[in-house]
Amino acid sequence: MVTENGEKSTAQIYENTRRKLGDSNTTPSPQLTVKMRCYRSATVCLVLLCVVLLTAVIVLSVKLTQDKDQLRVKIDNLTNERNWLMMENNELQKNFSKADEWIYFSSYFISTEMKTWDESRRYCRERGGDLIIINNTEEEDFISRKTISSGERFWIGLSDRDVEGTWRWVDGNPLSYSFWAAGEPNGNISENCVESIRPGWNDAPCYIAQKWICERNVL
Incomplete structure (x- = not known):
């Protein structure tokens, strides 16, 4: 049997629970x-x-x-x-730099062999150079000292084989500075290649075998 106080307590508990559930569903x-x-x-x-x-x-x-x-x-x-x-x-x-073939001086290489002008040029080109082109007095002085000291002749990269009397270097440029020996050139059509002699240049037959000088740019 439930007492009055007990019924009130149950009602209160119910009311409190309802309020809590109602609060949880509130928007x-x-x-x-x-x-x-x-x-x-x-x-x-x-x-x-x-x-x-x-x-x-x-x-x-x-x-x-x-x-x-x-x-x-x-x-x-x-x-x-x-x-x-x-x-x-x-x-x-x-x-x-082979001792039996070349003597090195700056960018020049002086042969110790004997070849024709064409063979000499081919030899230079196969090694990255060409027959020497003389464009100033300093280069000519170097060639002259070598020629005088050895008493030998050396092919240089100058010829008039394409047009008689028109001298051109192996790079195709015309002759601008010249160091001909007295009375040279005088060989006409029989002498179309140039050699360095003492004291200057001389035109000579291209088929003559003699020494030569190569020139190339040094890295």
Whole structure:
């Protein structure tokens, strides 16, 4: 049997429970709804920003890797080209520095063999040079000292074989400075190639075998 106080207590408990359940089902206020929407929007924006940043980092990383690979390839190519040029230059130096064939002076190479004018020029060209072109007094003084000291004759890169009387160097340029010996040139059509003698130049038959002087640019 329930007492009156007991019935009141049960009623109170019921009423309190109902109120609590009623409070839990209460519709949120407009201010709270706005805040919740703003929070969700901010969260979505933050996620999207993270995705964009991550994508940018990946793209940039790929681009930098590609650029690095291309740069490495270019460096390797330049290194190989440099090594090839060094090997070629060393080979040329060997060809020009043989004691029994050449005497080295600055960019000039003086033979110790005897060849025709054409053979002499071919020999120079096969080794990266050509018969000497004398464009100034300094070069002529060098040739003269060598000619005087040895008493020998040397082919130089001057001839009029294309047009008689029109003297041209082996690079195609016309003669501008001349150091002919007295009375030279005088060989007409029979003497079309030029040799350095003491004291100056002389036109001579191109088929004569004698020494020669090559010239080339030194790296």
